[in-house]
Amino acid sequence: MSRMLLWAGGLLLFLPAAWGQDDPKIAAKEIKSILAEYVKANQEFTAALKAATTVEERKEAFTKRPNAAKFAARLMPLVNADAKSAAAGEALAFVVANASFTGEGKAAVGLLLEHHAKCPALTPALDRLANMNDPRIAKFLERVAKENPNAAAKEAAAAIGRLMVGKVIPDITAEDTDGKSFKISDYRGKVVLLDFWGHW
Numbered sequence: 001m002s003r004m005l006l007w008a009g010g011l012l013l014f015l016p017a018a019w020g021q022d023d024p025k026i027a028a029k030e031i032k033s034i035l036a037e038y039v040k041a042n043q044e045f046t047a048a049l050k051a052a053t054t055v056e057e058r059k060e061a062f063t064k065r066p067n068a069a070k071f072a073a074r075l076m077p078l079v080n081a082d083a084k085s086a087a088a089g090e091a092l093a094f095v096v097a098n099a100s101f102t103g104e105g106k107a108a109v110g111l112l113l114e115h116h117a118k119c120p121a122l123t124p125a126l127d128r129l130a131n132m133n134d135p136r137i138a139k140f141l142e143r144v145a146k147e148n149p150n151a152a153a154k155e156a157a158a159a160i161g162r163l164m165v166g167k168v169i170p171d172i173t174a175e176d177t178d179g180k181s182f183k184i185s186d187y188r189g190k191v192v193l194l195d196f197w198g199h200w
Contacts, residue, residue: 028087041066068098089119097124117143
């Protein structure tokens with residue numbers, strides 16, 4: 001009997017959390033809370049890293065770095081409550097930008113591409129998408145460049161769309177090592193290795 005009561009009590013403790021994942025309003029609130037928690041943890045990590053002056057202090061600072069994959073694992077069940085919501089878009093953009101290498105990240109990519117070209121928080125995820133081999137990404141970038149309300153996201157999507165594999169490189173004018181001016185279009189049809197570097 002006491003085991004039965006313990007089991008029932010445990011079930012009652014678990015059920016409200018499980019119900020909350022299916023309620024879009026509660027899920028949106030939870031998503032915002034988890035994203036804010038990550039931002040705070042990342043700020044604390046960054047501050048500790050900046051304050052570190054020795055190798056030991058830097059090692060200690062890195063122990064405070066938030067694990068994006070763990071945050072992604074917490075976010076994805078909430079996203080599933082309403083994958084088309086604005087809060088889900090923010091969560092998916094976070095997961096794609098910070099944990100695309102995980103199982104949650106792979107699922108997030110598909111949902112982001114399907115539902116969230118208009119998500120204002122998309123900009124950090126676009127860079128990650130540019131490095132993925134998925135035929136849907138080019139069309140998604142076109143939609144973002146046309147439909148997204150965030151000017152930075154529009155600009156980034158347009159730029160990344162122009163630089164994807166298979167696109168014609170923009171014409172670049174530069175000087176060679178002898179100081180002679182040239183254009184990249186002078187080498188059309190030839191193999192060209194561009195090496196961008198700098199020193200500060």
